[in-house]
Amino acid sequence: MTAEIDRRSILQVIGIGGGIAFLAGCGAGRTEPAQTEGTSAGISFRDQQGRTITFERPVTSVVTIPMPAASLLVAVDGGADHLAAMHNASWVAMRDGILGTMFPQALELPHEIATQDFTPNVESVRALNPDVVIQWSDAQLVAPLENAGLKVIGLVNNGKQEDVDAWIAMFSAMLGKPERATEIKDHSDRELAEVKELAAGRSGPGPSILYFNRFVGGLKAAAAKTYNDFYIKLIGGSNPATGEDPLPGTGMVGLDVEQVLSWDPEVILLGNFDGAMPQDVYDDPVWKNVAAVRSRRVYKVPLGGYRWDPPGQESPLMWHWLGDIAFPQEQSGLRGKTTDYYRMLYNYRPTNADLDRILWTEQNRQSADYQQFNAG
Known part of the structure; x- marks a missing residue:
């Protein structure tokens, strides 16, 4: 799914007094200075809707609806223990790809929790009682979940690498593993520089x-x-x-x-x-x-x-x-x-x-x- 909004996010995850703060600057087609939000305990960050998301402790149960989100969560977390359910297209990719071989327990998870166009099955999601639901940020996709009392993190996809970096930073923060965001981004940045150098030459x-x-x-x-x-x-x-x-x-x-x-x-x-x-x-x-x-x-x-x-x-x-x-x-x-x-x-x-x-x-x-x- 590609969002119509042209928005860039500059993201950084830092530790503050044993807690975690997520810094985000968002603007339509431009980069703005990051704004710090944090607490002395717990987790706080901004999602791609620009809203502050807080948790008292790292999450342990996550429902993912955007198709890339399930495997991304597994990669950041190092396993599928905290994945509670996913979109069927995410499950199919696990089944047909290699992730189901690496983490076979993921194939046993519920995967009929949203339609092909990402409309959530609210009752099915609520029955899982997740700590958080990952969803595309479109209002008509987020509102039914929030109206049911569920906490939602909204993602956007503007077709840019900055979006992937944002997703990884948010997932790392909510899982209480901010170091993973740094590790994965460092690897990605090195490969990006290599590819750009080859193209320029x-x-x-x-x-x-x-x-x-x-x-x-x-x-x-x-x-x-x-x-x-x-x-x-x-x-x-x-x-x-x-x-x-x-x-x-x-x-x-x-x-x-x-x-x-x-x-x-x-x-x-x-x-x-x-x-x-x-x-x-x-x-x-x-x-x-x-x-x-x-x-x-x-x-x-x-x-x-x-x-x-x-x-x-x-x-x-x-x-x-x-x-x-x-x-x-x-x-x-x-x-x-x-x-x-x-x-x-x-x-x-x-x-x-x-x-x-x-x-x-x-x-x-x-x-x-x-x-x-x-x-x-």
Whole structure:
């Protein structure tokens, strides 16, 4: 889900007298000085709605509705013990990805607590008696929960890395683990600097890259104010959906085949929100004249602890994967990076079989240069 508001958050977590304070500055399209709010005991921070959230002690029961939030909570917490329920799409990603292997107890949690459009099943959520509910900040999604007496933290997604940093900082604070926010952000910042340095050092433009959020049963592509547009441009590519002939509106926007044919993208990415695989595109004659198909540059985006296509704790791995796809002569050593990241995030060392599964090596093997991701 992509929020329509252009808002940036500068976040910092600090300890105050045994408690925790969360500093946030929010402004429409600008950065404002952070404002300190804290107590001598307990936890206090601002969510992305700009509201102060307080807890007397670290939370132990959390319901998550935004799709990335469940796996993000697990990564920050180092386990699923404090996750009480999640959106079904979060549960599906755990089941189909590697998180369910790492933390199988998470697959036993309730996951029918909201509709596909994030409308909460208030009675189901209230029956769990959670310390807090994580929800998108839209008023119509938050109000029913708050009217039922539930404490809600509102998230926004403006398609920027600052949003991910904000989510991690809030989750770390409420769990009583502010050091995790620092640790995860430090890792992310290092990878971001590396990717930016690589992009700045290239002499020519990168390929045009089109990301499909939905491919089966109707096309949807990443338009303006999406995280996908952010990382396509971050690694030095261009997104035809936000180029000279852009899609109207923001977020994931529907389009037809004719529009794709007119763009003629050089790389096509298939997201993890439906079952489309590269071979489905190669086998369909309607796509045969698209540059990405002619050069066999259609790829299924990896699925790890969470889907790599939306923003999340594994996004730095997505940046490197996409850079390797766009510029195959520059290999990042992604398998090693993934192993190191999983140790940091989950205290888990993935096997070669795990890495093959995360990277869809079998499903992507007919696509150009994908052998670079095979086990050495």
